[in-house]
Amino acid sequence: MELIFLGTSSGSPTKSRNVSGLALKKVGARPWILIDCGEATQHRLLHTPLSLNNLHAICITHVHGDHCYGLPGLLASAAMAGRTAPLTIIGPAGLQGWIAATQQATHLTLPYSLHFIDVAALTGVVAMEGFNISALPLSHRVPSFGYEFVETGLPRKLDVAKLKADGIEPGPLWGRLQRGEVVTLANGRVLDGHDYQLAMRVPRKVIIGGDNDNPALLAECVHSANVLVHEATFTLAIANKVGPGPQHSSAMAIAQFAAEASVPNLILTHFSPRYKDGGPGISIRDIEQEARAHYGGKLFLARDLEVFHLNREGELSRMQDGSPAFAGMTAR
Amino acid sequence: MELIFLGTSSGSPTKSRNVSGLALKKVGARPWILIDCGEATQHRLLHTPLSLNNLHAICITHVHGDHCYGLPGLLASAAMAGRTAPLTIIGPAGLQGWIAATQQATHLTLPYSLHFIDVAALTGVVAMEGFNISALPLSHRVPSFGYEFVETGLPRKLDVAKLKADGIEPGPLWGRLQRGEVVTLANGRVLDGHDYQLAMRVPRKVIIGGDNDNPALLAECVHSANVLVHEATFTLAIANKVGPGPQHSSAMAIAQFAAEASVPNLILTHFSPRYKDGGPGISIRDIEQEARAHYGGKLFLARDLEVFHLNREGELSRMQDGSPAFAGMTAR
Numbered sequence: 247m248e249l250i251f252l253g254t255s256s257g258s259p260t261k262s263r264n265v266s267g268l269a270l271k272k273v274g275a276r277p278w279i280l281i282d283c284g285e286a287t288q289h290r291l292l293h294t295p296l297s298l299n300n301l302h303a304i305c306i307t308h309v310h311g312d313h314c315y316g317l318p319g320l321l322a323s324a325a326m327a328g329r330t331a332p333l334t335i336i337g338p339a340g341l342q343g344w345i346a347a348t349q350q351a352t353h354l355t356l357p358y359s360l361h362f363i364d365v366a367a368l369t370g371v372v373a374m375e376g377f378n379i380s381a382l383p384l385s386h387r388v389p390s391f392g393y394e395f396v397e398t399g400l401p402r403k404l405d406v407a408k409l410k411a412d413g414i415e416p417g418p419l420w421g422r423l424q425r426g427e428v429v430t431l432a433n434g435r436v437l438d439g440h441d442y443q444l445a446m447r448v449p450r451k452v453i454i455g456g457d458n459d460n461p462a463l464l465a466e467c468v469h470s471a472n473v474l475v476h477e478a479t480f481t482l483a484i485a486n487k488v489g490p491g492p493q494h495s496s497a498m499a500i501a502q503f504a505a506e507a508s509v510p511n512l513i514l515t516h517f518s519p520r521y522k523d524g525g526p527g528i529s530i531r532d533i534e535q536e537a538r539a540h541y542g543g544k545l546f547l548a549r550d551l552e553v554f555h556l557n558r559e560g561e562l563s564r565m566q567d568g569s570p571a572f573a574g575m576t577a578r
Numbered sequence: 579m580e581l582i583f584l585g586t587s588s589g590s591p592t593k594s595r596n597v598s599g600l601a602l603k604k605v606g607a608r609p610w611i612l613i614d615c616g617e618a619t620q621h622r623l624l625h626t627p628l629s630l631n632n633l634h635a636i637c638i639t640h641v642h643g644d645h646c647y648g649l650p651g652l653l654a655s656a657a658m659a660g661r662t663a664p665l666t667i668i669g670p671a672g673l674q675g676w677i678a679a680t681q682q683a684t685h686l687t688l689p690y691s692l693h694f695i696d697v698a699a700l701t702g703v704v705a706m707e708g709f710n711i712s713a714l715p716l717s718h719r720v721p722s723f724g725y726e727f728v729e730t731g732l733p734r735k736l737d738v739a740k741l742k743a744d745g746i747e748p749g750p751l752w753g754r755l756q757r758g759e760v761v762t763l764a765n766g767r768v769l770d771g772h773d774y775q776l777a778m779r780v781p782r783k784v785i786i787g788g789d790n791d792n793p794a795l796l797a798e799c800v801h802s803a804n805v806l807v808h809e810a811t812f813t814l815a816i817a818n819k820v821g822p823g824p825q826h827s828s829a830m831a832i833a834q835f836a837a838e839a840s841v842p843n844l845i846l847t848h849f850s851p852r853y854k855d856g857g858p859g860i861s862i863r864d865i866e867q868e869a870r871a872h873y874g875g876k877l878f879l880a881r882d883l884e885v886f887h888l889n890r891e892g893e894l895s896r897m898q899d900g901s902p903a904f905a906g907m908t909a910r
Binding site for chain 1: 589590591592593596597616617618620621624625641642643644646647648650651654655658659672673675676679680683684685686719720
């Protein structure tokens with residue numbers, strides 16, 4: 247699985263960081279999913295190999311502009327790129343009316359349909375190619391959600407022990423069951439292939455949070471996750487100075503939570519523009535140091551256009567420029 | 579006067595060109611005016627010395643997304659930058675409702691007021707600091723407008739001949755009249771200083787078109803203009819291939835018009851993304867060659883983050899990197 251960060255700044259863009267946007271896909275697969283779509287997400291995509299024609303779903307965490315103002319332009323550019331396949335948008339219900347109002351006000355006709363799913367009403371999973379998506383309510387100034395992505399389509403093997411226990415003899419029948427077919431035997435007995443398949447490994451699970459001042463809300467879902475992507479807008483000192491209004495997490499808060507929940511891989515993002523990438527004054531390094539002081543797992547602070555690779559063993563690594571995962575990526 | 583191009587691509591952004599946005603200001607002055615605000619205009623501004631706190635007016639030519647989808651994010655970032663001064667927006671009436679709908683859907687509160695002016699109902703001039711703005715109806719798929727900017731606040735000198743003809747003797751009174759004061763003489767006679775002022779030079783005039791397939795609509799206003807900025811979306815060959823639907827101007831059409839109207843300086847912009855900046859295949863150079871074949875005046879094809887300088891003698895020049903006009907500009 248691959249995570250490509252398109253924007254890692256909170257509120258406003260900076261010269262080096264755009265507002266929120268994150269792409270998720272399986273390595274080598276064409277379909278991809280976009281989580282949040284701040285303004286100029288489509289501009290960032292121009293520097294990746296991702297095509298708007300292969301975008302299967304957009305998950306919006308909440309309605310604040312730095313997470314959704316890129317939607318109209320991205321939808322328009324997908325239209326100009328000739329997209330005709332329907333597009334799923336999961337997000338707060340208000341987005342649907344806003345997109346419709348935008349289309350009407352700006353005479354935007356889309357040659358493909360939008361399939362809106364109200365995240366607040368979503369109880370089960372949304373099955374997309376390669377992933378099952380579910381929603382996780384969070385705590386912010388406006389309703390905010392995280393998204394859980396569990397991979398699907400894993401290779402499966404036959405449960406030979408069960409076949410033998412059920413008295414089903416080896417033969418061509420086994421091949422049909424392995425392919426998931428439903429087979430009716432000569433004696434009228436019906437066998438469903440899915441009952442005789444075993445997953446060859448545990449599916450990988452990635453959790454991507456929206457803006458959230460209460461990481462504990464993710465406690466239940468996070469215990470079996472391979473990766474947690476979460477905001478760390480401020481260090482604790484600045485969070486206290488800014489006051490309780492913004493309802494964001496400090497680096498300490500999310501790091502402590504991830505440590506207690508034994509999250510193996512933590513990627514922080516959504517940094518206040520006051521944190522610079524270097525030089526004098528407060529910097530992203532301050533957020534990193536605060537997080538490291540409270541979390542001993544594998545910690546990353548995301549940068550724009552960085553690619554992370556989660557292998558089948560659940561190990562997460564930051565890809566280096568020039569690695570195969572960067573094929574099609576252009577200089578930041 | 580200074581023109582800073584923020585976006586020169588039509589429809590969708592490319593790696594090197596953003597969608598429409600153009601800043602106009604007087605050299606050395608802080609106030610500036612934005613013409614069109616495509617998505618990521620605020621991102622381009624980060625590479626200029628222009629501050630959202632000094633933005634006095636935004637003129638939107640028409641409602642298509644590549645000319646206005648950057649408004650919500652720019653307004654939000656101005657709020658986050660602490661702006662409190664009212665902001666004038668001149669544009670199609672539908673924009674006002676769209677901005678209001680966007681604010682409501684995305685919980686965007688602005689700590690400054692917006693002063694909307696419906697461009698279709700605008701008959702006189704809008705006086706901003708440094709410029710009088712008027713609107714010019716054009717021809718496009720949706721109502722589209724150009725804007726005429728005539729500089730104001732020129733230094734003035736006393737009309738000595740008129741003073742003498744009116745029997746007003748030299749003295750401290752002349753100084754008050756030069757400052758534009760209204761003066762009542764001992765005999766009850768009232769003199770208005772404005773009646774005794776002479777402009778020291780002809781005010782400069784810049785015309786910035788919106789999308790438009792009929793340059794002749796600008797014939798009346800353009801004859802005294804120093805600069806015409808106009809779209810040249812296609813070469814004639816591609817325009818004919820694309821067909822009449824898009825209602826844009828070819829390079830030939832606008833060049834022929836500018837030649838007939840004796841426009842001294844012509845800047846072309848809004849190029850279809852199919853024209854590359856170099857390499858094999860069709861390129862911006864094709865548009866330039868076609869325009870040069872029909873126009874012998876001073877011709878420029880705008881690039882993003884280029885600065886043009888119109889001096890008091892009405893001469894237009896493209897500023898080179900490193901020149902004083904580029905102070906505060908960062909690498910593209």
